Amino acid sequence: MKIDLTDTTSSKINKALVKGRRAVGTPAVGMVLTLVIVTDEENAYDALKAANDASREHPSRTLVVIKRAARKQRAQHNSHLDAEVRVGADAGIGETVVLRLYGEVSDHADSVILPLLLPDTPVVVWWPGDAPLDPAKDPLGALAQRRITDLYACESPLQALGARMHSYTPGDTDLAWTRLTPWRSALVGALDQARTNVTSAVVEAEADNPAAELLARWLGERLRVRTERVVSDGPVITAVRLGTADGEIVVERPEGPLATLSLPGQPSRSLALQVRPTSELIAEELRRLDADDMYATILRNRTGEGPK
Structure with a gap:
């Protein structure tokens, strides 16, 4: 089931989730975490498909955050939120909300997300593409117990790896490490x-x-x-x-x-x-939400020589 909401609010999205669950008979109590995916339109489909596949092992509420420029035809109202609520078969094992943030509201994505987090469950934030240099200090990353980045998506992955070394905070991890x-x-x-x-x-x-x-x-x-x-x-x-x-x-x-x-x-x-596939990598990361001490150790380890 899909419910489209235009120029909406977090409160209306929560009401739509309740309405959708009642319509398809899906309880919220079976979900074990909130997965926040911060991406763009180009990567949203693949990221959401991977998250839906991973939800078979980890039923979750998935919130997809897509920041977009304000529409020209809405110049008089250039800051707004559109949402697509998916429950039942359209959302894997759990429920999904695709959020498109336009204009100034995109600078306050954490305020939009906060009321939509499942209570008393862990929060994981995943950046499938470009990620902040310091994920833990990002407003969305600060809401999470686990922050997942992917060096493969960086234009200069080894340079980004150096930045990860200096900004590491317990709870950070990267899919380049998971692939190993x-x-x-x-x-x-x-x-x-x-x-x-x-x-x-x-x-x-x-x-x-x-x-x-x-x-x-x-x-x-x-x-x-x-x-x-x-x-x-x-x-x-x-x-x-x-x-x-x-x-x-x-x-x-x-x-x-x-x-x-x-x-x-x-x-x-x-x-x-x-x-x-990415779905297996995400499923592996969601199995453990504590700090990965070995990942932290190797970020600081410069034992290997450069390529020759």
């Missing part, structure tokens, strides 16, 4: 099998890949070795090579969903290491 979960699991499993000391590490990836930089820092932190970055043709991370006295431990994924694991003295084997 399968790689980290594969490498931990490989080291458990090899049971040998690592003396060097190399991460191969396309140039300016922020996940590769984070992976290099993580390896440096966990293994206490200097980690080298090597530029490959990609896509994304293509290989990790760990030097040991017995030979190299290699996890290599030049393309496709399968990687090859090579251990000294053992036959090579295949690993599932596919590039995950």
Whole structure:
């Protein structure tokens, strides 16, 4: 069910949510958090689709904030709020409000959002595209226990990574870090099998890949070795090579969903290491709402060398 509201208020949106729930018989008590997506028209569809898919695991109220310039035909009333309320099958497992803020009201998005937050539940803010340099100090970010950014959306991801290091506040995280979960699991499993000391590490990836930089820092932190970055043709991370006295431990994924694991003295084997969709990344982040201490540590770790 969809309800369109033009030139509306937060109070009217809340009434529309109640009306929609009654019409489709959907209770609000089953929702576990409020997910605020701050985006633009270009990225709104994909972000909302990912959030709806993630809501199967985390039923939530999703608030999509789209800031727009005032319409010329509304010059006499250039500050207003339009909303689209979705409940039932149109909103995944939960309910969705798409908010379009025009003119001066877009400078006060936090005041619009605050009355729409579910009471006594966590708030997560996600920027699928451009994000503030200091998410915790952003008016919307200040409302949240968890703030999700994506370095892949930045024009200069490694420069943005440096800014994240200086502005980090507990609760901040980035999807470039989330994308590394399968790689980290594969490498931990490989080291458990090899049971040998690592003396060097190399991460191969396309140039300016922020996940590769984070992976290099993580390896440096966990293994206490200097980690080298090597530029490959990609896509994304293509290989990790760990030097040991017995030979190299290699996890290599030049393309496709399968990687090859090579251990000294053992036959090579295949690993599932596919590039995950955004919905899976968001679902993973919503599983934990406490501070990610390891992410904070690697932001400060400069163990890895630059690409060569």
